[in-house]
Amino acid sequence: MSDQGPGEVSPRVVLVTGPSGAGRTTALRVFEDLGYEIIDNLPISMIPRLFTGAAPEHPIALGIDVRNRDFSTHAILDLIDAGEAGWSDRIQVLYLDCRPDVLVNRYSETRRRHPVSPNETPEAGIAKEIDLLQPIRIRADVLIDTSEMSPHDLKSELLAVFEAGEDANLSVSVQSFSYKRGVPRGLDLVFDVRFLRNPHWDPTLRGLTGQSEGVVDYVTADERFVPFFDKTRDLIEFLLPAYRDEGKSHLAIGFGCTGGRHRSVTLAERMAKALADKGWQVSIRHRELERQGGGGA
Structure with missing residues (x-):
């Protein structure tokens, strides 16, 4: 007692x-x-x-x-x-x-x-x-x-x-990573986007990242991008209130591709923005870009 x-x-x-x-x-x-x-x-x-x-x-x-x-x-x-x-x-x-x-x-x-x-x-x-x-x-x-x-x-x-305190909404971390270096520990949801066409094979895009306009246009032009993104966003938006109601305070979502520089970065950026636009507290990390001094938003 x-x-x-x-x-x-x-x-x-x-x-x-x-x-x-x-x-x-x-x-x-x-x-x-x-x-x-x-x-x-x-x-x-x-x-x-x-x-x-x-x-x-x-x-x-x-x-x-x-x-x-x-x-x-x-x-x-x-x-x-x-x-x-x-x-x-x-x-x-x-x-x-x-x-x-x-x-x-x-x-x-x-x-x-x-x-x-x-x-x-x-x-x-x-x-x-x-x-x-x-x-x-x-x-x-x-x-x-x-x-x-x-x-x-x-x-x-x-x-x-x-930072937002005890009464804050569920916080969401969206991350990109390379499967070559393994899936980051601590992720709650993981999505493999290696099925999308790879900007690495375009010499004009290889040195850029998924934050670059040319790479974004290349990745999103894949006919499978929009259906995948829409279905994934709908799933995540369905799950977030359930996790919050269950008492979870932090949810980590990962998008992985081969090198962690192009497709996964584009998806992570796009998803983080979509969730933030819906009012969720979102942070974003790009593991491979951070390792290479590319920062990440």
Whole structure:
């Protein structure tokens, strides 16, 4: 039973977690800028106390990782599922993911020991931690892969998702990517657009991107483009209210093609605009263009 009195409301708490080195410290700084109360590495057994007594003035961002005293995967899952105590609908889990090879590079740069296996190689500690956190990752409300992100990129992504506050509409992230480099982790919906004709084979378009007028005209001239786009947009517009009503706060949509520079970029740009025109809160990322210094809108 909660110790809250009549009229008192449990605080909104964002649990910020993920493998060490994935960007948790950066994320907590962003939440601090957004006006959240920041609590880092609070013993797991003490977290339920946040939901008793008078509600705090500000929402809380709670940093959790394997260094927390009495950390256990089961304890975190029990916390998320604490429906009988009346706070489960106030908890949002933000999981910052990252590829193992990127984490290894980050540890090599800082020369830090891994908290899970301080006497072993970083690779060993990273593998153990990822395995330990996997059940929590599956339960995440918002999953962000920081493998290709700078701290600035991560800040922009977090602001897009959380800046509007607790009563905000469902936020949507539309991304383009190359299948050669794999499907980005954290996508909720993925659409393969490699069936559309490829501007890569036109020498005058090869060096351009899907943001260029010539490429856009080339891709949209494919007779399959309009039916595919219209059906996909209708499907997404049908699903978004359902996801919002189910309590989801962030939805990531990906469009993939061979190189991630032309067809997927055009589709992502076009879909992001269509959804924004309908009033949805939309951010957009072009993974391959960002890697090549091409930015992305």
